[in-house]
Amino acid sequence: MKYCEEYAALLDLYADAELTADEMQRVEAHLAECPACRAYVDDALAIRAAFADLEDVEIPEGFAESVCAAIRADAAPRKKAKKTAHWGRVLASLAACCAIVILLRNGPIAGKGNSSDAMMKSVNTSAAFDTAASTESAPAEAECVADDAMLFSAQDCENYVEDTTANTALTTDPSAGMPETAEETVAGKQKGSAESGSTSSLEDRKETAVEEPQSTGSGTNMVSDEFSVWIDGQSLKLGAQTGTFPWGTALQAKGSRTWSSDGFACFEIVCEDGTILQGLRREGAEDEADGTITQITTENPAWQTWRGAYIGMPLDEFLALYPDAARRENAGPGDHSYSYSDELPGSNQLVVWFESGTLSSFTLANGLDGFLY
Amino acid sequence: MTDFQEQKWIQAARKGDPDAFAELVRLYEKKVFALTTRLCGNPDDAAEAAQEAFLSAWQGLPSFRGDAAFSTWLYRLTHNACTDLLRREGRHRAAAGPSFNDEEAAVSVPDPTPSPQEQAEEKELRRQLEAGLAALSPDHREVLVLREIHQQSYEEIAQILSLDLGTVKSRISRGRKQLRNFLLKSGNFSAAPPSKEAGKEGCK
Numbered sequence: 001m002k003y004c005e006e007y008a009a010l011l012d013l014y015a016d017a018e019l020t021a022d023e024m025q026r027v028e029a030h031l032a033e034c035p036a037c038r039a040y041v042d043d044a045l046a047i048r049a050a051f052a053d054l055e056d057v058e059i060p061e062g063f064a065e066s067v068c069a070a071i072r073a074d075a076a077p078r079k080k081a082k083k084t085a086h087w088g089r090v091l092a093s094l095a096a097c098c099a100i101v102i103l104l105r106n107g108p109i110a111g112k113g114n115s116s117d118a119m120m121k122s123v124n125t126s127a128a129f130d131t132a133a134s135t136e137s138a139p140a141e142a143e144c145v146a147d148d149a150m151l152f153s154a155q156d157c158e159n160y161v162e163d164t165t166a167n168t169a170l171t172t173d174p175s176a177g178m179p180e181t182a183e184e185t186v187a188g189k190q191k192g193s194a195e196s197g198s199t200s201s202l203e204d205r206k207e208t209a210v211e212e213p214q215s216t217g218s219g220t221n222m223v224s225d226e227f228s229v230w231i232d233g234q235s236l237k238l239g240a241q242t243g244t245f246p247w248g249t250a251l252q253a254k255g256s257r258t259w260s261s262d263g264f265a266c267f268e269i270v271c272e273d274g275t276i277l278q279g280l281r282r283e284g285a286e287d288e289a290d291g292t293i294t295q296i297t298t299e300n301p302a303w304q305t306w307r308g309a310y311i312g313m314p315l316d317e318f319l320a321l322y323p324d325a326a327r328r329e330n331a332g333p334g335d336h337s338y339s340y341s342d343e344l345p346g347s348n349q350l351v352v353w354f355e356s357g358t359l360s361s362f363t364l365a366n367g368l369d370g371f372l373y
Numbered sequence: 374m375t376d377f378q379e380q381k382w383i384q385a386a387r388k389g390d391p392d393a394f395a396e397l398v399r400l401y402e403k404k405v406f407a408l409t410t411r412l413c414g415n416p417d418d419a420a421e422a423a424q425e426a427f428l429s430a431w432q433g434l435p436s437f438r439g440d441a442a443f444s445t446w447l448y449r450l451t452h453n454a455c456t457d458l459l460r461r462e463g464r465h466r467a468a469a470g471p472s473f474n475d476e477e478a479a480v481s482v483p484d485p486t487p488s489p490q491e492q493a494e495e496k497e498l499r500r501q502l503e504a505g506l507a508a509l510s511p512d513h514r515e516v517l518v519l520r521e522i523h524q525q526s527y528e529e530i531a532q533i534l535s536l537d538l539g540t541v542k543s544r545i546s547r548g549r550k551q552l553r554n555f556l557l558k559s560g561n562f563s564a565a566p567p568s569k570e571a572g573k574e575g576c577k
Contacts, residue, residue: 008550018527040553047552050495055403056403057419064398077432
C-alpha cells in the first residue's frame, strides 16, 4: 500500500514537525481519511522509536581520557582567536574598491557560525583576493602586504600558482540524474533562458520555482533558490564537493592556490568567467576534489543577479531597492558599507560589492564556516 | 546534566580547561560515535574519526561564539572528520552495503531468520534497522541518523552538511521511504499493517 503521491513529501515534514500550523492541519485532515498515508506516518514514528536503541554504540574504553591525553600532549595546539580589529585591516585594504557590502543574513542561527581561525582566514584572504581580482592590478604579493601577516603570510602568497591545467574544462559529475531537489529541477528548466543571454533576476526565477512543487508532486514548497547564484542555468551551491565541482556545469580554471591554516587546507580556484570558489578541506586530504565550498564569488553579469539587483546596478538604485540597509562601521576608509538582514536559507549570506558607484560582484558564503564579519 | 552545566563546561573549555573539555567529550561521545559508526563502517575508523572530531572541537573552541548550538557545531566537525578519513584512505564514504537508486528499487533483504541470540523482537528490529541504514546511500543514511538519533532539525542538518534546506527535506523524505520499504520487505516490521480500506496504489 502506498501513500498518496501528493502528500509524499508533506508526510515526512509532518512526522518531523517541520510544517506550519496550517499545513499540519491540512495533513491531519488528510490522514483522517487516508489509511495509506496514515500507515506511512505510523511507520515513520515506529522507525523513530526503534532508532532510540541505535544510540547505544560501543565506545572504546577510556576514549575521553585518550582525547584529553592527546590535548595535554599538545597534539591539537590551539591558536589565538583573532580580534575583530584584523577585520578592519583587511577591509581597509578594500578601500580602493570603494566596496559596499550588504550582508544578508537569515533566521535564528544566521550568522551565528562558529568559525575556526582557519575559516576566518579563509574569508579574510578571500576578501583581499577578490579585491585583487577585480582591480586586475594587485599581484598576489601585494595582497599580503595589505593583509595582516597573521592572516595570510608571505609564504602563503608564494603558494599561489597559475594552474597548469588552465584550459582544462573542470566538469562535474554528470551522473546528476534526477534532480534531488525542486531547486535543481528549476535550475535545469532555466537553462534555456540563461543560455540565450537572459539576465532575469533570481526574483523572477523564484516565482517560477514556487510553482515547481506542483510538477514534482511534492505538494510543498521545497524551493530555496533565491540565495543561489547561477551559471548556464545551473545553480551554484555551497556545500561538499562531490566531483570537481558541486554542480553540473563546466568552468575553465585559470588559477588556483592553496594554503594551510589551523589543520585545514584552504583552497581557492579562479575561473575564466570571473568566478572565484573558495573552500577548505581537512589537512591531509590531498585530493583536489575533496573539500567543502564555503564561498562563491562571481563578477559575471550573465548570471549574477539577486532579487532585482544586478551587476552594473548604480548604487543609488540599489539603495532605493534596499532603503533599510544599514551602513557598516568597520569597512575601512572610503568605503560605503552597509549591512542588511533578510531571510536566506540556512546560514548562507550574500554579500554585494560596489565599485565606483556600481554593483561589481556578489559573494555567496556559508555563514557557518564561511563569511563572518 | 543541565544546559547550564554544559555551558559552564563549554566556557571553561574555551579558556583552555582540558578537564571541562573531558566532560564535554563524555557528554557527547555517544552521539558522535553514533554518527561515525554509521559513516565509517568499521569500529577503528569510527574511533579515529571521533577522536579527530573532538580534537578539532578543542582547536576550534576559542572561535566558537556559542551562538549556534554546540551540538550542531560538533556534529559538523564530526561529519568533516568522517568525510576526510574516508577520502584519505581512498574510499568513498561508507561503502557499507548496496545503494538504492530509487526508493522502489529491488533490494536484497538479508535472511530475516534471527539467530538464537537474537530472538528478542527489539533486537531483531534493531538489526533490521541497522541493515536498512547500511543499505541506504551514505547521503540518505547521514541525514536520517542526524534526524532520528541526534534529533537535529532540518535547519540544523542543513548547517551541519552545508546543504540547502530543500536538499535536506528531499533526502530525509527519500531516505525514510527507502528505509521503510526495506523494513516492510524484510517482513519484520509491521508497526502499521496496511489497512484493508486502502487501495493497493494508495488512496487515489
